[in-house]
Each structure stands twice: as C-alpha cells, then as structure tokens.
Amino acid sequence: MSDSEPSAPAYRYAAPDEWHEVDRYFTQSFVGEDDALIAARRSGAATTMPHAEVAANQGAFLGQLVTIAGAKRVLEFGTLAGYSTIWLARAAGEDGRVVTLELEPDNASIAEANFRAAGVAEHITMIVGPAAESAARLISDGAEPFDFVFIDADKPNNPAYLTAALELTRSGAVIVIDNVVRNGAVTDADSTDPRVQGVRKVVDEIAAHPELDATAFQTVGEKGWDGLIIARRR
Ligand code: SAM
Numbered sequence: 145m146s147d148s149e150p151s152a153p154a155y156r157y158a159a160p161d162e163w164h165e166v167d168r169y170f171t172q173s174f175v176g177e178d179d180a181l182i183a184a185r186r187s188g189a190a191t192t193m194p195h196a197e198v199a200a201n202q203g204a205f206l207g208q209l210v211t212i213a214g215a216k217r218v219l220e221f222g223t224l225a226g227y228s229t230i231w232l233a234r235a236a237g238e239d240g241r242v243v244t245l246e247l248e249p250d251n252a253s254i255a256e257a258n259f260r261a262a263g264v265a266e267h268i269t270m271i272v273g274p275a276a277e278s279a280a281r282l283i284s285d286g287a288e289p290f291d292f293v294f295i296d297a298d299k300p301n302n303p304a305y306l307t308a309a310l311e312l313t314r315s316g317a318v319i320v321i322d323n324v325v326r327n328g329a330v331t332d333a334d335s336t337d338p339r340v341q342g343v344r345k346v347v348d349e350i351a352a353h354p355e356l357d358a359t360a361f362q363t364v365g366e367k368g369w370d371g372l373i374i375a376r377r378r
Pocket residue numbers: 192193196197198221222223224225226227228229245246247248251273274275276296297298301
C-alpha cells in the first residue's frame with residue numbers, strides 16, 4: 145500500500161518493516177477507519193505531540209474493550225487530536241458519554257473539530273487544563289462514576305491519574321494505561337526518566353491494590369515497542 149492510501153500512517157516510527165507490515169495487514173483486514181477517523185489521525189501531526197495518537201488497530205482495540213465492558217461512561221486522560229476519543233465515544237454508543245482531559249488549548253481546538261466531523265461531539269465533554277486539576281474538580285463536583293478509564297497523558301503523572309481514576313470509577317470498571325513499556329526501559333529500576341518512574345510507580349500501586357486485578361503486555365507495531373496495562377476494579 146502506498147502512503148497516499150487512506151489507512152497508511154502519515155509517519156513511520158523507528159520499527160522494523162515487518163512490524164509496520166503486520167499492523168497494516170491487520171488494520172486493512174479488520175479496522176474500518178472512516179474519513180473522519182483518518183482525518184483525525186492525520187491531524188495529530190499539527191498538535192504539540194505529533195504522531196502520539198494510538199495506532200488504528202489500537203484505537204479499534206480500545207473500542208472493543210469499551211464494547212466488551214458495556215461501558216457507557218468513559219474518562220480519558222490525554223486527548224491530543226481526539227483520535228482515541230472518537231474510538232471510545234463511538235464504542236460507548238448513542239447513550240454513552242466520554243469526558244476527556246487535555247492540557248493544551250491548541251490540541252483541544254483540533255480535537256473539537258475532529259469530534260464534530262466524526263459526529264460524536266454531543267457525546268464528548270472535553271476539559272482543558274492540567275488533567276490532575278480537572279479530575280480533582282470532577283471528584284469534588286461528585287461526577288457520576290465512570291465505567292472505563294483510558295490514561296494516556298503525561299506519564300510522570302500516571303500515579304496521580306490512577307488515584308483519581310479510583311475515586312471516579314465504580315466496581316467492575318476497567319482502567320487502561322498506555323505506553324508502559326517504553327522500549328523496554330520499564331524494567332530499569334534505576335532509570336532517571338520520570339516517565340519510566342511514573343510507569344513503575346503505577347505498576348507497584350496496581351499490584352498492591354486490594355481492589356484491582358490487572359495484567360500488562362508489550363506490543364510491537366508501527367508505534368514501536370510499547371505496551372498496555374489493563375486493570376479491573378473488583
Ligand atoms: N489519547 C490520544 C490518542 O491516542 O489519540 C493521545 C494522547 S497524547 C499521547 C498525550 C496528550 O496528553 C497530549 O495531547 C498532551 O498535550 C496531553 N497532556 C500532557 N500533559 C498533560 C496534563 N498535565 N494534563 C492534561 N493533558 C496533558
């Protein structure tokens with residue numbers, strides 16, 4: 145497939161050709177990205193974190209998780225251009241609601257236009273500002289509990305986002321945390337990278353939490369070598 149075809153990524157992460165080819169094969173086989181999703185993914189290039197959105201097959205995976213969990217209320221930390229948000233909102237369905245938290249006003253404007261184009265704007269509330277503060281406001285306002293949380297913002301704050309997610313979810317809720325492998329650096333206890341330490345702290349907290357069942361796995365693909373934690377509240 146040439147780069148001009150719709151489902152080709154606009155950018156190639158440093159990853160072996162085979163990883164790109166396998167992602168492309170599965171994405172072509174299974175993932176129906178419409179024009180709005182393709183435009184949202186590509187618009188990520190104009191944000192403050194170009195190409196940091198999930199891959200198409202990962203967006204579809206998030207959507208599958210929301211559907212399998214029967215989640216109707218979804219909370220997302222880290223909107224960027226709203227690519228993952230659209231997958232989450234579509235999976236939550238007509239009676240679903242996504243609250244997504246984004247720091248950067250410029251990213252939020254791009255995301256808002258993408259939500260409108262994707263026909264999901266009325267199902268999404270975007271809160272612009274530091275996510276820890278936005279989440280604290282949701283807690284103090286007594287927000288209705290969420291069924292599904294996707295944590296994908298600044299990684300050093302993962303422990304704070306997990307704490308907030310636990311305040312904001314019901315029993316049975318699913319919490320997914322992205323980018324937890326970091327090219328394998330996650331196993332380096334002495335890492336000076338605050339993103340690695342943010343992941344390691346959250347791993348320890350989830351492992352020790354009496355109400356959480358969890359697993360994590362590493363992935364390879366067009367986004368390089370990374371992985372996810374999936375936790376569920378008992
Ligand atoms: N979830 C998006 C997707 O897959 O399409 C990608 C999110 S990107 C990896 C991380 C986003 O988190 C960026 O848009 C960045 O501006 C935002 N972010 C970084 N620090 C933040 C903070 N303190 N509060 C809220 N958002 C933050």
